[in-house]
Amino acid sequence: MPGSAGEHLLQSAYETERRAHKFYNDQVLDHLNERMKEFILSMSMAFIATADGHGECDSSFRAGPKGFIEVLGDRHVAYPEYRGNGVMASLGNISENPHVGILLIDFVDELIGLHVNGKARILEDSDLRAIHPGLRSDFERGRKPERWVVVQVEEAYIHCRKHIPRMAFVSRERSWGTDDVKRKGGDYFAAKGTARPWHEPQPQQD
Template structure:
């Protein structure tokens, strides 16, 4: 069998560079080939092996290859199975990780009624974007770098999480609704999305429950879409007041 040679990146330490230049063992996980039907009418093909090149190198460096390959084999999918899709429809919050073209990262929190993250099929999710603070941090990153990571966690009942990694596109509300007319027309307080982030699933896998705290929901009024600074949290961390005082 012909050994696989990895080109050095020039950014790793001596031990990892030596690993990069050594003969790599044959991958223990079969390549996953995606042939998704795009919900907006386009078809794209992509090949993906679970995990990144960097994590594979570290698995070899730290002796965790067998453990990692068991996880890939037992838990990582290139789509959402029935249980995952059902889980998404029950969730009322999500954490979204993005980065720009230079790799500068941002993570944000999104929330809504259960199922606000829409399941468009086994390989597609979509979540709504409303009028916000105007910064467009997540959408700006996606416009430069389509790779997005989503984490949904059930803190109340099952105490389990679901990672969904994939490629995203920004789609106007009317455009997506023309293809998926069954999307909710309104959420709470009559808010209608301005646009959607459509996520093509590349990896989906479990986040284990051992360190997830159990939370007890408490009734509260959510001021969806408010521009009231106090209701939005005001100057909680004192940034504005400190800058004002320094003038």
């Protein structure tokens, strides 16, 4: 059966085993079928969940033109990593713990979602292109991938539509790859200058 030991324990405790097993049997695959592949290739954004070696989690947002997540077959997908803020939160987690969860949601047309869970590895752009020379290369200025995260699919299943809000796509100008503080959002949440444990104490001035 798919799912974690914790899932199965709570299914038993809360008497949801029958419903859960029906979902596992009807909806959970260990690979991507054709409809799932088409869905992934139509998406322009995704939410990525990772955790480090201690289990501390991070959720990150990725976006690009439709098809920015590459389907490499029934059991592998790859998403690009571009130049960012240099923190490498997701990649750092993957380097310690390869398990990742990808959630793709169509908020505009179909109002449906797809979960893709699996194990990830990090490949440099040139290394992945040597294996898959058909990777897209028509990137906008400032959006050339530095590296890729290749995910071996272990679970793929639907995210039901009943609570997904409908949104409308609005065209906008994007400043890919910019270091302009204002265009990146600046200090929107007023975090700059706030004391925190990892700040070095400032020397006192006479």
